[in-house]
Amino acid sequence: MSNAANFSGTIPSYYDNGLGPNLFTFYAQDISRRVADTRPQNVLELAAGTGIVTKYLHRDLADSTNIIATDLNQAMLDIAQSKFSENDNIKFQAADAVDLPFENDTFDTLICQFGIMFFPDKLQSLKEAHRVLKDDGHYIFNVWRSWAENPFAKIAHETIASFFDDEPPKFYETPFGYHEIDEICETVKKAGFSNVTAQKLKHTAPLTDIPAFAKALVYGNPIAEEIISLGGDPDRAVTAVEASLYESFGITKNMPLEAIVFSAKKAKGE
Numbered sequence: 012m013s014n015a016a017n018f019s020g021t022i023p024s025y026y027d028n029g030l031g032p033n034l035f036t037f038y039a040q041d042i043s044r045r046v047a048d049t050r051p052q053n054v055l056e057l058a059a060g061t062g063i064v065t066k067y068l069h070r071d072l073a074d075s076t077n078i079i080a081t082d083l084n085q086a087m088l089d090i091a092q093s094k095f096s097e098n099d100n101i102k103f104q105a106a107d108a109v110d111l112p113f114e115n116d117t118f119d120t121l122i123c124q125f126g127i128m129f130f131p132d133k134l135q136s137l138k139e140a141h142r143v144l145k146d147d148g149h150y151i152f153n154v155w156r157s158w159a160e161n162p163f164a165k166i167a168h169e170t171i172a173s174f175f176d177d178e179p180p181k182f183y184e185t186p187f188g189y190h191e192i193d194e195i196c197e198t199v200k201k202a203g204f205s206n207v208t209a210q211k212l213k214h215t216a217p218l219t220d221i222p223a224f225a226k227a228l229v230y231g232n233p234i235a236e237e238i239i240s241l242g243g244d245p246d247r248a249v250t251a252v253e254a255s256l257y258e259s260f261g262i263t264k265n266m267p268l269e270a271i272v273f274s275a276k277k278a279k280g281e
């Protein structure tokens with residue numbers, strides 16, 4: 012597992028509480044509606060994390076829909092699972108998106124929110140998605156656009172980097188480093204999909220709790236470990252990130268975000 016993909020230890024709770032409401036809820040609601048529009052019977056969620064999308068899938072899909080929520084990191088899934096009761100029709104299973112433990116032709120729809128950037132082999136993950144989908148099945152996933160459209164990430168990266176003379180922590184390059192639409196569409200087609208579409212989606216997030224958000228930007232992903240391994244102090248990074256966020260968003264409390272939502276289909280016989 013690459014360091015950037017290691018969401019374990021205390022990361023999941025900071026992620027869920029501090030990043031979830033500011034970064035992921037809006038896009039989760041959007042992608043869940045898109046999944047519901049495919050009227051699936053069997054749904055597989057990849058890189059489900061702490062279940063932020065899973066919650067909306069459960070709300071938006073018919074009660075009879077079978078949902079399997081997967082993630083590489085069991086610690087993320089533990090929080091996801093704690094949001095549901097045994098009566099809810101959802102299974103949780105640790106799974107690597109580049110090597111899925113499911114039979115061919117099993118699911119009607121696959122969904123993955125802000126996960127593919129972490130997969131070490133994107134094409135292989137897309138081939139796996141294609142393999143486990145039934146004919147006419149859909150794969151819907153989203154990615155972040157770059158730091159330019161998501162300035163909080165540039166702020167976090169540069170503020171943390173200012174503590175290091177040489178090589179700064181690189182975590183924020185991963186989630187914001189896979190957004191070239193033509194390249195992604197080509198890779199999706201190469202994996203066997205057709206009807207590939209891409210839609211940019213802007214959002215303005217109301218930043219209600221800047222200190223909690225700053226803390227989660229450091230402790231809610233693997234960058235805190237990276238800071239420590241490079242001889243830095245995550246708490247000092249939190250204080251500095253909080254100050255930078257106040258400087259940029261303190262007056263309006265409005266934070267611009269932008270993602271791209273992809274959709275693709277497994278045509279019959281492909």
Ligand SMILES: C[S@@+](CC[C@H](N)C(=O)[O-])C[C@H]1O[C@@H](n2cnc3c(N)ncnc32)[C@H](O)[C@@H]1O
Binds near residue numbers: 018059060107130
């Ligand atoms: C930014 S989080 C997104 C989580 C969730 N989809 C959401 O919207 O909140 C990225 C997730 O990708 C997972 N991940 C990283 N590499 C993975 C892999 N190879 N297979 C499956 N999940 C992976 C991480 O454990 C983490 O939960």
